[in-house]
Amino acid sequence: MRWYLNDSSLQGQFATEREFVHEIAALAKLKMQLPVSGSQLYCTNKLSLAKVTREASCSQAIVQAAQVDEKRLILSWIAKSGPFLEEDRMPEQDDYFEFEGLDVTDHGLGEAARREKNGDDSGVFSFAGGAINFEKTPLLIQHGLSEDPLGHLSIPNVWEVPHLEERIREIFAEPQNWRELLQICRSRFGLLIIPDSVMERIERETFYPVVARRTLVLLETLHIIVSGRSARGALNAEALSLWNQHSQGGKAWFTDESEGNKHQFKNEMTFPDPENSANRLFCPWHGKIKTPQFRIHFEWPVPPGQSRLKILYIGPKITKS
Numbered sequence: 001m002r003w004y005l006n007d008s009s010l011q012g013q014f015a016t017e018r019e020f021v022h023e024i025a026a027l028a029k030l031k032m033q034l035p036v037s038g039s040q041l042y043c044t045n046k047l048s049l050a051k052v053t054r055e056a057s058c059s060q061a062i063v064q065a066a067q068v069d070e071k072r073l074i075l076s077w078i079a080k081s082g083p084f085l086e087e088d089r090m091p092e093q094d095d096y097f098e099f100e101g102l103d104v105t106d107h108g109l110g111e112a113a114r115r116e117k118n119g120d121d122s123g124v125f126s127f128a129g130g131a132i133n134f135e136k137t138p139l140l141i142q143h144g145l146s147e148d149p150l151g152h153l154s155i156p157n158v159w160e161v162p163h164l165e166e167r168i169r170e171i172f173a174e175p176q177n178w179r180e181l182l183q184i185c186r187s188r189f190g191l192l193i194i195p196d197s198v199m200e201r202i203e204r205e206t207f208y209p210v211v212a213r214r215t216l217v218l219l220e221t222l223h224i225i226v227s228g229r230s231a232r233g234a235l236n237a238e239a240l241s242l243w244n245q246h247s248q249g250g251k252a253w254f255t256d257e258s259e260g261n262k263h264q265f266k267n268e269m270t271f272p273d274p275e276n277s278a279n280r281l282f283c284p285w286h287g288k289i290k291t292p293q294f295r296i297h298f299e300w301p302v303p304p305g306q307s308r309l310k311i312l313y314i315g316p317k318i319t320k321s
Helices: 017-033 058-065 068-081 108-117 161-171 178-188 196-202 209-227 237-247 259-264
Strands: 002-006 097-099 122-126 139-143 151-155 270-273 276-282 286-289 294-298 309-316
Touching: 002 108, 017 058, 017 068, 017 161, 058 068, 097 108, 108 122, 108 139, 108 151, 122 151, 122 161, 178 196, 178 209, 196 309, 209 237, 209 286, 209 294, 209 309, 270 309
Parallel strands: 002 122
Antiparallel strands: 097 139, 139 151, 270 276, 286 294, 294 309
C-alpha cells in the first residue's frame, strides 16, 4: 500500500512554526524507522511552498523553528531523497480530481486517487485543523469536473502520526518465513503471477530476513513497471524510465544472463508455465540479491496480450559455480 502526504490539507492552520515542525519531523522519523515501508511515504516536490501558518511556508517554518537534527531529517526527505509523486505519477487520460470543491489533481490526494482508480491500494496522511475538514476517513474524491463527474473514489485517511505508524506496521509487517513472504507478495502485487512451484522450491532453503526484504523491493519494482504497460504491451514513459534505471549498468537490479550461462544452464533456467502445463518457459532475466546470492527469475519481456508478469523462480543463484 502506498501512502501519500496530503499537502492539500496544509491550509495555514498551525498556530506556530514549531507546531508544524514537530509534526513533520515525527513523519520524517517514522519514514526512517521503517525502511521497507518508508519508501512508500510519498510527498510532492512542491511541499516546501505550502502554507503551514498564516505567515510562513513549509520551508520558512523549517528554517525558523527546526533544530539542527530535525532540519537535516526533514530536508533529507522533502527536498532531497523523496520519494516524490511527480517522479512516479500514474498516467490518467481524464486527469482531474477534487475533494469538496478543492482541486487536488496535482497533489498527494490526487495521486492517491489515480492509484486507487488503477487498482493500487493507496492512502493519505492529512494535517488536522484546516478550514476544509480532513479529519475523517475515507475521503470521497470526485473524478472529473463538477458539472460532468466520471465517478468517485474512497481514499483511506489518517491524521495522527501514531495511527499512521500503526497502519504501516500492520500492513508492512516483515515476513517470518518463506510462506509468509510469498503470501504478502501475492496479496500486494496483483500484476505478478507467483505459482506454487516457487514456494515448493524456496522452502528447501534457510530463511533469510534480508533476502525477504530485498525480494519485496524487487517484486514491487517489477509490479510498478508492469502496471505501466499499455494494452499492446508497450511501457509508458514512467515505466520505461524505471526499467532502464534498474536494468542497465554495473549495479543493475535486473539483468539478462550471459550467452555462456544461457547455454550451460538452459535446463536449470527453464520452468513450467503456470498457465499451461504443457509449456515450459526459458527465463534468463533475473533480479539480483547479493548477500546471500539469491535470484528471482521472471518471464521477460511480457508477451503481447498478457497482462501479468510470471515469476518462475526465487532461490539461490542458479549459475553459481
